[in-house]
Amino acid sequence: MHSFVYLASQSPRRSQLLEQIGIAHRLLVAQDHDPEPQDPEALEQVLPRESATDYVQRVTGLKLDAAIARLQRRGLEQAPILCSDTTVSLGRHILGKPESQEQAREMLQALSGKTHRVLTAVALQSGRKRLTSLSVSSVEFAVMDSAQIDAYVASGEPMGKAGAYGVQGRAAAYIARISGSYSGIMGLPVFETANVLRAAGFAI
Numbered sequence: 240m241h242s243f244v245y246l247a248s249q250s251p252r253r254s255q256l257l258e259q260i261g262i263a264h265r266l267l268v269a270q271d272h273d274p275e276p277q278d279p280e281a282l283e284q285v286l287p288r289e290s291a292t293d294y295v296q297r298v299t300g301l302k303l304d305a306a307i308a309r310l311q312r313r314g315l316e317q318a319p320i321l322c323s324d325t326t327v328s329l330g331r332h333i334l335g336k337p338e339s340q341e342q343a344r345e346m347l348q349a350l351s352g353k354t355h356r357v358l359t360a361v362a363l364q365s366g367r368k369r370l371t372s373l374s375v376s377s378v379e380f381a382v383m384d385s386a387q388i389d390a391y392v393a394s395g396e397p398m399g400k401a402g403a404y405g406v407q408g409r410a411a412a413y414i415a416r417i418s419g420s421y422s423g424i425m426g427l428p429v430f431e432t433a434n435v436l437r438a439a440g441f442a443i
């Protein structure tokens with residue numbers, strides 16, 4: 240049995256959610272003095288005609304490959320590695336993390352009064368085995384007027400979040416309904432994550 244998992248993520252929410260199910264973990268993230276061979280922005284590029292489902296699973300796989308290389312480069316103790324990626328899809332559009340406040344405003348205008356999907360893929364490398372799972376949720380946003388959007392953007396919360404909002408934050412005031420996984424929308428679907436960890440021999 241494994242005593243811990245590496246979590247290859249900068250996201251404090253993912254670490255919190257893993258903690259929630261009592262999984263001991265160590266962070267395995269890129270460091271400034273250890274430049275990654277692949278630029279993280281290039282890693283998150285959407286390919287032409289790629290579906291949101293394909294995209295989120297492909298990016299998760301690339302993040303995991305980068306994390307495996309990182310573990311080897313640093314000569315760290317061997318243990319399973321977990322990572323995940325979250326993306327928002329509205330119709331045929333994929334909404335990543337906003338690059339500016341203006342872009343955050345545009346994303347929120349697009350989501351206002353509509354239902355979108357949030358996809359979170361998880362992937363675990365345990366020895367030669369790769370276990371993956373995908374969580375898909377629907378989120379119904381109430382109408383947000385432009386003053387409400389401006390105030391929300393000014394709060395700073397949209398930055399660093401796919402779709403420019405956080406279900407766990409102030410945006411909850413505009414979320415009329417969700418169907419799926421609350422933790423998946425936050426960034427790490429706890430049920431699916433527990434399943435892949437169990438399949439790799441963790442006691443949960």
Ligand SMILES: Cc1cn([C@H]2C[C@H](O)[C@@H](COP(=O)(O)OP(=O)(O)OP(=O)(O)O)O2)c(=O)[nH]c1=O
Binds near residue numbers: 247402405
């Ligand atoms: C939709 C939504 C997204 N998010 C966050 C989850 C993710 O952290 C982020 C999507 O970006 P990701 O690229 O999935 O992850 P990340 O870059 O933050 O972290 P990592 O180091 O693991 O690659 O958006 C929320 O926190 N709440 C929400 O309601």
